[in-house]
Amino acid sequence: MSAVTVLEPGARASAQARPASAAGRVWRIVRLHYANRFNSMIAPLSTAGTIFAVYLIIGAIIAYATSDSGDSTQQYSTSLVYFLPYQVVFAVQAMNLTFSFALGMSSTRRDFSYGTWLMFLIQSAGFSVIFTVMSYLEQWTHGWGIGVQIFQTFIYGTGDVGQRLLTFFAGVLLFQCIGSVFGAVFVRWRANGLYVLGAAFLVVLLGAVALITFTESWPAVGRWFVSVGPSGVAAWLLPPAAVFAVIGHLALRRATPKS
Amino acid sequence: MTTASPVIEVRGLTKRFGSMTALDDVTVTIPTDSITGLLGRNGAGKTTLMHILTGQDFPTSGEARVFGGAPAENASVLQHIAFIKESQKYPDDFKPKHVFASAPWFFENWDAEFAARLIDDFRLPVNRRIKKLSRGQLSAVGVIVGLASRAPLTFFDEPYLGLDAVARQIFYDRLLADYAEFPRTIILSTHLIDEVANLLEHVVVIDQGRIILDAPAEELRGRAASIVGQKPEVEAFLARHRLEPLHRDELGSTVSVLVDGIDEVVRADAMNSGLQLTPVSLQQLIVRRTGGALLDAAHEPLEPDTASARSGRRTAGAGR
Numbered sequence: 001m002s003a004v005t006v007l008e009p010g011a012r013a014s015a016q017a018r019p020a021s022a023a024g025r026v027w028r029i030v031r032l033h034y035a036n037r038f039n040s041m042i043a044p045l046s047t048a049g050t051i052f053a054v055y056l057i058i059g060a061i062i063a064y065a066t067s068d069s070g071d072s073t074q075q076y077s078t079s080l081v082y083f084l085p086y087q088v089v090f091a092v093q094a095m096n097l098t099f100s101f102a103l104g105m106s107s108t109r110r111d112f113s114y115g116t117w118l119m120f121l122i123q124s125a126g127f128s129v130i131f132t133v134m135s136y137l138e139q140w141t142h143g144w145g146i147g148v149q150i151f152q153t154f155i156y157g158t159g160d161v162g163q164r165l166l167t168f169f170a171g172v173l174l175f176q177c178i179g180s181v182f183g184a185v186f187v188r189w190r191a192n193g194l195y196v197l198g199a200a201f202l203v204v205l206l207g208a209v210a211l212i213t214f215t216e217s218w219p220a221v222g223r224w225f226v227s228v229g230p231s232g233v234a235a236w237l238l239p240p241a242a243v244f245a246v247i248g249h250l251a252l253r254r255a256t257p258k259s
Numbered sequence: 260m261t262t263a264s265p266v267i268e269v270r271g272l273t274k275r276f277g278s279m280t281a282l283d284d285v286t287v288t289i290p291t292d293s294i295t296g297l298l299g300r301n302g303a304g305k306t307t308l309m310h311i312l313t314g315q316d317f318p319t320s321g322e323a324r325v326f327g328g329a330p331a332e333n334a335s336v337l338q339h340i341a342f343i344k345e346s347q348k349y350p351d352d353f354k355p356k357h358v359f360a361s362a363p364w365f366f367e368n369w370d371a372e373f374a375a376r377l378i379d380d381f382r383l384p385v386n387r388r389i390k391k392l393s394r395g396q397l398s399a400v401g402v403i404v405g406l407a408s409r410a411p412l413t414f415f416d417e418p419y420l421g422l423d424a425v426a427r428q429i430f431y432d433r434l435l436a437d438y439a440e441f442p443r444t445i446i447l448s449t450h451l452i453d454e455v456a457n458l459l460e461h462v463v464v465i466d467q468g469r470i471i472l473d474a475p476a477e478e479l480r481g482r483a484a485s486i487v488g489q490k491p492e493v494e495a496f497l498a499r500h501r502l503e504p505l506h507r508d509e510l511g512s513t514v515s516v517l518v519d520g521i522d523e524v525v526r527a528d529a530m531n532s533g534l535q536l537t538p539v540s541l542q543q544l545i546v547r548r549t550g551g552a553l554l555d556a557a558h559e560p561l562e563p564d565t566a567s568a569r570s571g572r573r574t575a576g577a578g579r
Contacts, residue, residue: 101348
């Protein structure tokens with residue numbers, strides 16, 4: 001680019017410095033998200049750990065109270081589902097708090113968006129591995145010795161290792177991508193954008209439910225879930241996640257850091 | 260300019276926020292490897308201009324070129340820019356050490372040793388959460404990033420809110436010393452004009468979204484002066500040189516006028532006419548030129564028509 005040739009004087013200051021490559025510019029955003037490990041690692045892990053501990057204690061109480069009835073009573077707990085909404089909060093924070101700073105550090109919105117998305121992928125992959133390991137531990141310890149099922153629910157954490165990894169990964173990623181839309185819309189249009197987006201979300205959800213109900217398609221929906229299987233359902237979470245990621249990216253393209 | 264093509268070239272740049280025009284057909288160039296003061300009152304458009312030059316915001320119309328390219332979403336331009344602003348937000352729970360650890364990823368010329376020395380100079384607690392820092396300490400974080408990044412183009416937008424006089428002097432001293440060693444283009448936006456007047460090589464004054472002054476600082480220093488004398492003589496002098504006073508004070512038969520556009524001929528004539536001519540500070544000149552509406556209200560301008568005709572700029576006279 002001509003930009004570099006014009007830059008003779010500044011170049012004096014940096015004999016060996018070289019401009020960041022496209023991959024480098026995206027990667028530094030990932031690093032920026034992890035610069036302070038509390039927000040990006042410790043807080044999400046503590047949240048997962050807290051949910052785990054709470055369910056373990058509840059499970060222990062129930063096991064103690066119903067000690068005569070064996071271990072078949074505690075299946076299908078929803079447990080880790082509560083971790084998913086937290087991912088929305090996590091994504092909104094990652095977007096909102098880091099966007100202004102990244103732009104202040106002369107990053108482009110494009111690089112910030114890609115880097116943040118890459119961070120979501122890493123985050124989802126990390127949790128997918130952790131939860132999969134935990135689901136096997138849970139299996140081998142017969143529900144942590146008290147027959148609770150926290151990491152193996154009817155939605156995820158069952159089946160072979162590939163299926164477990166995929167369901168955890170897709171679940172976390174979907175909610176992070178939903179969060180990224182809310183985060184990007186907040187960054188661009190502030191609270192007003194969130195009102196509109198929230199309303200739009202509700203309308204789409206209700207509309208879908210109404211459509212299925214009025215056309216009496218619930219049995220068909222049920223059949224679809226059965227036919228695609230758990231891995232299929234998990235895989236079908238990825239296209240909406242991608243759509244949300246694209247919407248978030250587009251919203252961010254013209255956003256400006258507000259002061 | 261004797262230097263190569265200017266770092267910043269702005270042509271016909273307009274920025275509107277709804278019905279508010281923040282920048283109104285701005286055309287200006289900033290010379291390479293200079294310290295330029297971007298001066299003006301609050302809300303004059305300084306920050307908006309810098310936001311556009313650093314790609315934080317998008318122009319409504321017109322053109323802003325930095326290092327030959329449009330800055331918005333242009334990584335090859337932005338990687339040479341450091342923008343230090345008073346209102347910079349940091350991620351929650353960030354500490355200064357996180358900022359300094361991540362700065363080298365973004366600024367290729369980052370000098371960690373220099374940053375460490377500055378941290379000592381400003382006595383900045385690097386391990387305290389940014390939210391808990393005082394206003395001055397928060398400003399120090401930005402000042403350190405701006406200096407140690409050694410970006411070929413560095414913007415300081417009101418960089419030292421809350422910094423005490425000692426810390427400000429440290430900033431000026433380090434800036435000048437480092438600039439001498441690593442020449443680069445620095446744009447300094449501030450209200451403390453007198454403090455930075457000696458640092459500045461070039462001055463751009465913006466008022467109500469328009470550039471009203473764009474000149475080398477040296478030229479401005481000699482250009483404005485206050486002229487004191489008996490009223491008829493001063494009036495005759497002003498008429499003779501078609502000078503329009505920016506400000507006037509009268510005391511009895513003595514009048515003191517502040518005029519812009521002094522040259523050798525004018526200076527010589529003032530001496531011969533027995534008028535007292537004293538240079539005024541950059542701050543005084545800018546206050547008079549940008550505070551027109553407020554300050555002139557108490558004084559009827561000499562010739563309102565010529566006032567507006569001369570430069571086409573917005574004056575109180577043109578409005579009436």
